[in-house]
Amino acid sequence: MAGRRSAYVGLHRKRTDWLLMGETVLCAVLAVVLCGTIALWQARAAERDSAIVAAQAKAGAASVESVSSNALKRRSVPQVNETLAKQREAEEQRARWTNPTGGTQPDLAQYTGISVDVDLAAQRAYVKSNGQTIYTMITSSGMDDSTPRGTYTVDARGLHFFNASEGMGADYWVRFYGPYLFHSVPTGQNFGEYLEDEGAKLGQPASHGCVRLSIADAKWLYEQLPDGTPVTIA
Structure with missing residues (x-):
């Protein structure tokens, strides 16, 4: 009887030991799984934090770039405006010495008693019919009062001349x-080769004695002013 009891106790202890061992192994496995889960969570959290930091840095860089770009644009606007203003001024100035300076040019064939009066002080030439002004032109007379005063008569004309000693010529001249001539703003050696810096002087004394006109006015005078027309310079 005592032997059977002893065997039963021994078997019970073995079962208990096996259960304890199983529980220990299970706890160990659970611990490993838990540690792995924690490590994975920490890794993913670190990745998320890194992504957030990178996104913030990118956004900050983009913001700085945008601010810099806007600042550059603001700085560039005055420069662009200044350039455009200079271009407009140059275009207006060029138009002044290329276009008619007195508005619509009349057909002189429709008028009688044609004469031309040149006012050196005003830098204007007045085309008149029977004493009444029908067209006014902006001029450039001679520097140092070199345009001769008096009353003269138109007696010759030509398309172009070039003065080698002065290094300049002109188109549409009327003597x-x-x-001493009426002629266009100065050119180089060739017809139509206008010198812009000289053209810009129209309206002030600039010649060596001739009376400069805009291109359009010189062409009109060359084509329409009759020979024998009296010219008074004062």
């Missing part, structure tokens, strides 16, 4: 006294 009123000796070497």
Whole structure:
């Protein structure tokens, strides 16, 4: 009887030991799984934090770039405006010495008693019919009062000339006294090769004695002013 009891106790202890061992192994497995889960969670959290930091850095860089770009644009606007203003000024100035300076040019064939009066002080030439002004032109007379005063007569004309000693020529010339002419703003050696810096001087004394006109006015005078027309310079 005592032997059977002893065997039963021994078997019970073995079962208990096996259960304890199983529980221990299970706890160990659970611990490993838990540690792995924690490590994975921490890794993913770190990745998320890194992504957030990178996104914030990118957004900050984009913001700085945008601010810099806007600042550059603001700085560039005055420069662009200044450039455009200079271009407009140059275009307006060029138009002044290329276009008619007195508005619509009349057909002189429709008028009688044609004459031309040049006002050196005003830098204007007045085309008149029977004493009444029908067209006014902006001029450039001679520097140092070199345009001769007096009354003269138109007696010759031509398309182009070039003065090698002065290094300049002109188009559409009309002679009123000796070497003194009405003509376009200066050119180079060739017809139509206008010198812009000289053209810009129209309206102030700039020639060596001739009376400069805009291109359009010189062409009109060349085509329409009759020979024998009296010219008075005062």
